[in-house]
Amino acid sequence: MTELAYQLDSYLQSIEARVAALDTETHAVQLDRTVIYPGGGGQPHDTGLLETPSQTYPVIKAKKIGGEAWHYLSPETPLPAVGNAVTVRVDWPRRYQLMRTHTAMHILCGVIYRDFGAHVTGGDMDPLKGRMDFEFENLSRDLISVIEEAVNREVEAARDVRVRILPREEAFQIPDLIRTKINLLPPEIAEIRTVELVGLDLQADGGTHVANTREVGRMRIVDYKSKGKINKRIYVEMED
Known part of the structure; x- marks a missing residue:
């Protein structure tokens, strides 16, 4: 199983690894360890x-x-041989933007769950922008302004972001660990990675994050849409 070094240190930009297997049909290599996030949970x-x-x-x-x-x-490049030693380097500017964005999504989710009790029903992100869907029946421009002010207060609060990997039974003793409407964690997963914005939000999560909410920078809610009777979509962007 590939060692996912980014899980405990999202700031690790390179690592030494070995090629464990090849897929010549898709021109892909499997490594024994990596710092490159393979996508998931809405994060590219x-x-x-x-x-x-x-x-x-x-x-x-x-x-x-x-x-x-x-x-x-x-x-355009040949495949390395199985057993070859390689240095794995992540595209750091893009990664750091995604770290900021993913943490911003947790701030948004934490504020809306704390203040309105609304669950997440979906989400997606790109560098410095993203969208999340929530169980809101009504959403107005005035309420959007309230939410935007609240999320930026959490950015300025400089909350630490802590990552832990817990046994499944211990993790699921945490109240409200799963903030999505449906628990998407397969039952065969024995360990759960949690991401905590201290004092605001604690969720099961596999993505990469900054170490403090202040790194996110100012957040702007740039649009919102109704996606159903009790499903509203909020679009967020961060300053470059």
């Missing part, structure tokens, strides 16, 4: 590079399949 995959003394391999996509992280390489 990272991009980056694999490097050897003689070759650089652009990583254009990554995906987790059955506990293994696969890195899809540019078809």
Whole structure:
């Protein structure tokens, strides 16, 4: 199983690894360890590079399949051999923007759950922008302004962001650990990674995050839409 080094240190930008397997049909390699996030939970995959003394391999996509992280390489480069040592480097500017964005989504989710008791019904993000759907029956421009002020107070509160990996039984003793309407965690997962915005939000989560809410920067709610009788979508952007 691939060691996912980013799970405990999202700021790790490179790591030494070995090629564990190849998929010549999709031009992908499996590594024994990685810093490249393979996507999931609404957060896009990272991009980056694999490097050897003689070759650089652009990583254009990554995906987790059955506990293994696969890195899809540019078809213009040959595949490295199984057993080769490689340096794995993440595209850091893009990754850091996604870290800020993902933490912003948790701030939004935490504020709306705390202040209105609304569950998340869906979400998606790109660097410095994202959207989340909530169980709201009514949503107005005035309420959007209230929410925007509240989320930016949480940014300025400089709340620490803490990551832990817990046994499944211990994790599910935490009240409201799953903030989505449906629990999407497969029953075979024995350990649960939790992300806590101290004093605001605590959820099961597999993505990458900044260490403090102040790093997110100012958040703007740029739009909102009705997606059903009790389903409203909120669009958020962060300053570059």
